[in-house]
Amino acid sequence: MTQLTFARAINAGLRKSLENDSKVVLLGEDIGALGGVFRVTDGLQKDFGKHRVVDTPLAESAIVGTAVGLAYRGYRPVVEIQFDGFIYPAFDQIVSQVAKLHYRTRGAVKMPITIRVPFGGGIGSPEHHSESPEAYFTHTSGLRVVTVANPQDAYTVIQQAISCDDPVLYFEPKRRYHDKGEVDESVDPAMALPMDKARVLTDGSDVTLVAYGPLVKTALDAASAAADEGISIEVIDLRSLAPVDYEPVVASVRKTGRLVITHEAAQSGGLGAEVAASITERCFYHLEAAPVRVTGFDIPYPYSKLEMHHLPGLDRILDGVDRALGRPNSLSGLEG
Amino acid sequence: MTQLTFARAINAGLRKSLENDSKVVLLGEDIGALGGVFRVTDGLQKDFGKHRVVDTPLAESAIVGTAVGLAYRGYRPVVEIQFDGFIYPAFDQIVSQVAKLHYRTRGAVKMPITIRVPFGGGIGSPEHHSESPEAYFTHTSGLRVVTVANPQDAYTVIQQAISCDDPVLYFEPKRRYHDKGEVDESVDPAMALPMDKARVLTDGSDVTLVAYGPLVKTALDAASAAADEGISIEVIDLRSLAPVDYEPVVASVRKTGRLVITHEAAQSGGLGAEVAASITERCFYHLEAAPVRVTGFDIPYPYSKLEMHHLPGLDRILDGVDRALGRPNSLSGLEG
């Protein structure tokens, strides 16, 4: 067990994958000598060579498109998109090629491509550097989408993603890159909790609070603050965003009767809507109140001085918890 | 009043806009001499010239990106994306530029760009020609998204979209292009029902059925079939997909207590989830059952021989209506 930051944990996971499978190649902008703008690939080019850790020209569609070609050739490309906001030029290759080629070849061609995306806000960056585009991909059939909320998962899940025969979007909560946690590097990813499973983090009886990626920490903080007020929250870390592992959420909501979902992405059409709709379908008669969404607003990601207003914080989550519980809250008395 | 097909109605609306505002320019592939692959722009280049109806080189990102520049210069570009599946190369320009520039210029620069997209399946086309990508755009703050379900709306709403100062995605239900309907060309778009309002099409007391675009016809057919069985369905045509006009839906669900939503797009993360979640939030104590989604599956759009299995049809919608009503249905007895 060592204490590692998220960034170092992912680095260690990438290193393991590069060691274990000669077909793993990394592609991206500035991932070589610089080690990536977040240093996630630090030292890897030095140790594995320029043929395995490839600095590419500045063209995201080409990075993903050549990864498709490499996959055709039997490789397992791991692509880094430098920031969330730069994934859109690659959207066509991801949606029409990466996601669909297994289907379009009737299973003959596998697309074991991992697309690493630092995502989310809270780091004081300028525009296009704090996007939460996950819902675009969770709505895209053929892709798997995962994210991580602690360094151990960061380490394990990146390896699971790389060894998965399906394409995986691996979202890295960039504002947590420097947070540390225990990482057991001896964990065998094949024996660990599969990447498409959610994890219940705290037992609770009053409200189920679903979070993922950067907001898991906030959700846990909210749960302990709520505990001081005598409210018992069950926090679930989704981990997999497509598919969402609804089983533990259903079990929890059957117990609590209340659901709060939080994410940084815009509310309308966000993953929270999908979770709310699916849980309502599965638990309608157990729900005591409508599922509550505590999310970013339907605005372009705002300038950094005000970003904390856009991002769900501890108090806003607690306000949502109050709403789910029918306790006094900021919207008390409002109809519809 | 004349009988026009959807395609001719849009053509007439485009013609009106070109006549009324010299800043309106049309851009797209094959929209000139050919009149578009669906003939929606038939005759317009001949009548308005190559400077107003511009055949562009084959590059979707450039089509949208140059429209941004034209908007900067005070134009109102109307862009045609030839088929739904070809919008993805333009995704970056739409999401990072078109949607955000008004915000990024603090309101100084308007982006009155209309992006016309023939969408949806049911016409026996090969891959990439039958996509329903609307949820990507309804989740994108800064955009407006509309669709139409009858030739009169097709005619009126295209003009409203063009004269709107915000960017509008205008989705055209391509499998209805040849369907005819009454069109009153003397309607003043400014006086007509605004494009961001939903419309209740049939009064009903048992179930609210929400549809849009190509499935409005199917929903209406389902409602009349249900009527024969003594079930009274209120059909609502959403028209605007972002924002969704929830008022009439809320009013209806408060009356019926049951909601069914249908669309062709994949279920997970589709607009149906957003509608289900929002209506549950607003009508929780009026709902007698969980909102039901009858949608396409989480698969790439399938080959044409089987596309009718993917597309919600009359019977599948009725099965969903039965589910909402707690009547025997294909999932009876299944838990969660």
Add this chain to the structure above:
Amino acid sequence: MSTDETGHGGAKTPQSAGNPGGTGPEFLQLITPAGERISHPEFDFWVRDVSDEQLCSLFEDMTVIRRIDVEATALQRQGELALWPPLLGQEAAQIGSGRSLRADDFVFSSYRENGVAYCRGVDLTDLLRVWRGNAAGGWDPYSINMATPQIIIGAQTLHATGYAMGIQNDGADAAAITYFGDGATSEGDVNEAMVFAASFQAPVVFFCTNNHWAISEPVRLQSHIQLADRATGFGIPSLRVDGNDVLAVMAATRLALDRARRGGGPTFIEAVSYRMGPHTTADDPTRYRDANELEDWAAKDPITRLAGLLERKGLLTAELQQQVKTKADAVASDMRRGCTTMPDPQPMDIFKHVYSTPNSWLERQQDHYARYLASFGDPAGAVSEEGAR
């Protein structure tokens, strides 16, 4: 903003100003339209081994794929196929290049290279699967080392480049080749593919069939200068060949493949040809193009031209012609049989191959749909327009 505006002087490039769209005569030609073999100091070398027998075989292949094209068009008219993109007029470009490939090379093509697929040994039924709407894909790409054809214009050029980077990593001496049209050269992907191919000196051949049209748009709208010149701006050497001359195409492709195999990096080939048919069976070219143009190009027909050469060489015997016709007819009838007897897919097939490992979202939907279908006697009833109940 109109393309009529281009007369205003000023914009000149050294190589080919005033030679728009690639109709100029400056290309490599080894057989004249009249069927005369003309020699070339550099390129004769690349076809030095093409025997009389091989010439006859090229003639056979070109004839067969034209026959395939005619048959598929007929199948479409008869309602057996949903759509077909004819290759009429492009036989030399497809056979000349397709026959230059080795089995371990890999092809990334557009929808139109059905003649190349024929060279790769595609199963004729597989060729039609997608156009019939029976399946999401035709052949297994690894069975003939040819990717599933691409409809998203230009996207495949990146796949070819990535595949070539893989070849390079493997230390293999194979090559990737990618086919695309004149219109495709405007797409970002094609240009990015050239950036990557040049940067990494990947063993990939960019084979651009300039058939003068992108649906209704003339090549001049995409570029005022020759498309072959585009590549040099990326540091990629390029060749412009008469795309209706099977030997010229062969020579250029062989040179390019040889360069790729020997670590010399990418090459761009512009094969100047013409789309004699409609864009697809759904297209109506009378709306946008002149009948005269068609006539001009008919005079440069690639098969007639090769026949001319065979004639001059005394090879165009009645026997050969009969043999070729028999072969073409047999292929066509095999293909027709394969098409019309292809079993219909089963409703639940649509859920197959979305993922290679189980997916909880999809499994649930699949289960629900199976239950839904089971609630009907006949699955077709479940999806009829009027409803079955």
Add this chain to the structure above:
Amino acid sequence: MSTDETGHGGAKTPQSAGNPGGTGPEFLQLITPAGERISHPEFDFWVRDVSDEQLCSLFEDMTVIRRIDVEATALQRQGELALWPPLLGQEAAQIGSGRSLRADDFVFSSYRENGVAYCRGVDLTDLLRVWRGNAAGGWDPYSINMATPQIIIGAQTLHATGYAMGIQNDGADAAAITYFGDGATSEGDVNEAMVFAASFQAPVVFFCTNNHWAISEPVRLQSHIQLADRATGFGIPSLRVDGNDVLAVMAATRLALDRARRGGGPTFIEAVSYRMGPHTTADDPTRYRDANELEDWAAKDPITRLAGLLERKGLLTAELQQQVKTKADAVASDMRRGCTTMPDPQPMDIFKHVYSTPNSWLERQQDHYARYLASFGDPAGAVSEEGAR
């Protein structure tokens, strides 16, 4: 797949094989690094009106923007700005081109052209708004005819091309100019912009500042040949100029703008310069580049060079130097004051300008958030890490 592989021969282009990354000497130069004015048969014409007074004024502008850059970097270090992208070393490229523009021309730049914004008369406080994180945008683009700077690499080149198509439609004689880096040339958008500009002969100037680096990536990774050659492959004439020579840049830009105004279509300019600072204040160039390289380029400093010319002409008087310093100091202190006294934005501002007409989704969220804030005494409390309650 590594770029080390490029030795294997074969890939040659006529123009500039073996001259990768544009460090070669073949570019237009009117002032040597030593400050000597060298004459040029064609390009002297384009700067024939540049008087001694104007040379001094160019010197002043270059000095001022360097000072702005230093001040902004300091403000970032002091926590007053979140980030700053320095232009150190690129003063000649920015002032030489920026000063060539007319008020009715329109600029579409990247994040780095703060010196161009200065030429356009930007308000200094507006220049910093975005980098301080105070607003989604800085200036009103129409107030100085310069678009909000672009962070999405290359996207702005399409906007410039579209704007130029609009100019053309209007029958105006203005031009659009777009600035981008060496790295940007690899993006699909930049290449598509050239396709459109060439096809429509739009009055747009592509101004590529080759500062040799794209963050940590050397220009050689993007292209093995000169970037200026890229444009000719699109049928766009191009010029390669010494980007540290303010007169050369001016001459090239004026020629290009003149061509655009007169209906001659687009021009591509590669200004060969060097990024003397880090990519941004968040970058650490010691991880990837050699200190020697920096030294070499310091010897070609654009301001020293112009000072050399002024010296030779007897214009670099103590008075001028004092005057320029006073001006630079004044600008810097104005800018600092503007930055530090900029009022903080108000929480509810984040909802402004998303749409220009009311939007029911957003209005509801805005209303809810106002209620939420109102439930706290102090809005800051509502978003504190530990929670306020």
